[in-house]
Amino acid sequence: MPQHTLAPRICGNCDGFATATVTTGAHHADGTRKTLPVDCPACKGTGRTLPASAPASALVRR
Numbered sequence: 001m002p003q004h005t006l007a008p009r010i011c012g013n014c015d016g017f018a019t020a021t022v023t024t025g026a027h028h029a030d031g032t033r034k035t036l037p038v039d040c041p042a043c044k045g046t047g048r049t050l051p052a053s054a055p056a057s058a059l060v061r062r
Helices: none
Strands: 019-027 033-039
Touching: none
Parallel strands: none
Antiparallel strands: 019 033
């Protein structure tokens, strides 16, 4: 019987493109542009989000 695995949830803020390279406008001595890698703040550069957890009220036993 085949095993079913859930697909990882893609980050809604970056759509899975977790790291972007931003040019600073400056150039190196050899003429190439200076760039900075910037990670998505929501997923912290992973491109995926964690599944939503149960609300705290559902975890309390009465």
